[in-house]
Amino acid sequence: MELICPAGTPAALRSAIDAGADAVYCGFNDETNARNFPGLNFSRDELRKGIAFAHGRGARILVAINTFPRASSVALWQRAVDDAVAAGADALIVADIGLMDYVAKRHPGQRLHVSVQAAAANPDAIAFYVGTFGARRVVLPRVLSVAEIAEITRETTCETEVFVFGGLCVMAEGRCSLSSYATGKSPNMQGVCSPASHVAYEDTVRGTTSRLGGFTINRFAPQEAAGYPTLCKGRFSTAHGDGYIFEDPVSLDATTLLTGLKSAGVAALKIEGRQRGRAYIESVVRHFRRALDTLEQGREADIVSLKPFTEGQATTLGAYRKTWR
Amino acid sequence: MDRLLKKQKLAGVISIIIVPGQILLRAIGSDGEMSHSSVASGSLPTIPPLLALVIRPLPLLPLQFALGGFLARILRRNPGLLDRLGQHRRARFGIKPVDLPFAFIVEATPPRLLVLRELPQGLDACVSASLANLLALVEGRVDGDALMFSRQLGIEGDMEAVLALRNAIDDARLDLAEELASLFGPLGEPVRRSFEAARDRLTGSPQEQR
Known part of the structure; x- marks a missing residue:
């Protein structure tokens, strides 16, 4: 399973790769990505340099263009797609079907991932993205149990990616108002x-x-x-x-479920947190790198507490184990 | 839903009143037990109160002069800091080490640093934490959000300015020992070693942090 890690700055990108990321996801410093915060994200030049750094170390860069274009400003999102492709992005993470259509038609060779923001939570929805736009991977929303992920992965022709650590959203990703x-x-x-x-x-x-x-x-x-x-x-x-009527302030930690996710056929594991600092990136990425390497050797991953990095200083298995049902 | 909510004992609660077309939220506050584990263990040490008392009468001007020059040099050597600060580069940040008897006002453009006994009102944003945590934050050895979650970091004022500052500093990969050593030319190496020894005693070595 690949380890997909967040980066909100070029320094965080380098930290993630040094700590063992197989791929890093990041976004431009504008409205085209879902972590549009002050001082965060990449200029076009920083993205080009980041991609060169990653490729020099055998890692890949996935560019998140995962917000939904407004009717009056579609060109901003299309320009982000063009620039990410020109910079040499290994994949684009996209949520909007109009933008996916643009990617498929304008850049037919570009690898396309369906963002978690698209909330594609069943095989039929995923088949639509694969058949219509040639999507190669879907990031599954954080509403599914491990058993459901296994079932979806079995019935899906593209790769599946799931979150293993970090912040959680309410259960309608991309639709929260x-x-x-x-x-x-x-x-x-x-x-x-x-x-x-x-x-x-x-x-x-x-x-x-x-x-x-x-x-x-x-x-x-x-x-x-x-x-x-x-x-x-x-x-x-x-x-x-x-x-807390919607959610408790806790973070997802699926370290104990890695074996089950591997058996489910999941292709990639994602760490949330492009808004976080280098210290978070280094510690969490290193933890999951070690856990995955241990798993590859046929052993169970060590359980290390990542609670100091979590919201509310508490962790959960989220929907992976739906004890609340 | 009833069972879920009854299980939670809260230190402060908010009321939500849903009426057609609008949601009104109202703080009602109460005392009670925490619903989660408390602050993360492994907090960095603080300056002993006795030491803080001893340094309290010291004049602030020499410290202001030295740190002001240090700030200007860091900004000259790391121009990316100003780029990431963007529209907040002229913001006035109050920095309060909670275990020291003085505080700082820091401005990036033009570079200016004031040392005061207390922070005044009217600053754009204020950040408070122990000296060890503030140093570790500047060097990216702790995560700002994690410090906030564990209540070791206080932030007030313009949150956009605070986030821009945090992200600019984190991206700069500052090494304070290296920055300090660069001030001393051929004497830089012993200065670096002395600073690193003092810093590591206060905040733990970088390896321990990670």
């Missing part, structure tokens, strides 16, 4: 979930209050572990009680 409602900016079209321009923290003796677009979404006691300031991980009081 929570952040859009609170801030007017869309994670799916502008690439910003909880845009920093709309986030505010306030420290008081009772703890730290986080706000998004003026809405108070959480308050953490002084020593209580925290998560990202997203509405899906806010704490609310409803008729059903008080608590």
Whole structure:
């Protein structure tokens, strides 16, 4: 299984490859990718240099152009595709069918991956992307159990890629409007979930209050572990009680499921976190590199706690084991 | 849903009122147990309070002069920092080492650093953490988000400026020992070794960090 690692900066790209990434995914510093945050991502020149660095070390670069083009600005997304292809990207990760059509027609030789943002969660949907646009791989949404992944992979003619570590989204990837409602900016079209321009923290003796677009979404006691300031991980009081009604602030860690994912026929494992620093990239990538190498030798992967890197200082197996059903 | 929510005991809660066409959120706050494991173990050490007390009366101007020159040199040697700061290159950042009796105001363009006893109001953004964590952050040896999750890092003000600063510094791959040594010409090597020894005592060696 390939190890696919995130990079939000050229330095992180080098760190990921040095730590053992088979491939690194990254995006341009604009709205065309789903991690459009200040100071993050790659200029055209940085991408070209990053690809040269990766290829010199036998690694590949996958370029995420995985937001949905707005009707008035399709050219921005098409230009991103053209520039990524010209830079020598090994694959494009795309969510929008219009953009996939553009890639297939304009760059028929370019390897195309279906982004997790496309939420392709069944063999029929995947077959559409493979048959219509020649997609070579699908990144499966984080809503499936290992058994379901095995079944989909069996019935699918392209490769499957799944997340093994990092942040989780609510269970309709590419379709979430929570952040859009609170801030007017869309994670799916502008690439910003909880845009920093709309986030505010306030420290008081009772703890730290986080706000998004003026809405108070959480308050953490002084020593209580925290998560990202997203509405899906806010704490609310409803008729059903008080608590996290969408998601807890935890991160996925599927280290213990690697054997099962390999048996399921998964081609690639993905680490989330293009917004994270080099220290996260190095530690998490090194951990999964070791785990995969151990697995190749026929042994179980060592369990190392990655909790210090996780939201809420807690991990979950997410939908891979649907104990909540 | 009932069972899921009842299992959670919260330190602070928010109310959500759903009415046609809009969602109103209201903080209601309460005390209770944490629903998750607490702050990650392995936190970096802090400056002993006694030492902080001893250095409190020291004049700040010599430190301001030395660090100001150091900042200007780092920015000259790492022009990519300003590129990544982008529109936030003129922001005024307050940096508060929580275990030291003084704080800094840092500006990138033009490069300027002030040392003060307390940070004033009106800064664009403020970052607070222990000196060890701040040094480790500057050198990319800890992850900023992880420090925030474990409540070892406080951030206030313009979050866009904070993110731009964090990402610019992380991409610069700064080696403070190397930057410091470059100031001292032929004497740079012993300066580097001294700084590395002091830094590693405070923050652990890079290998330990990783």
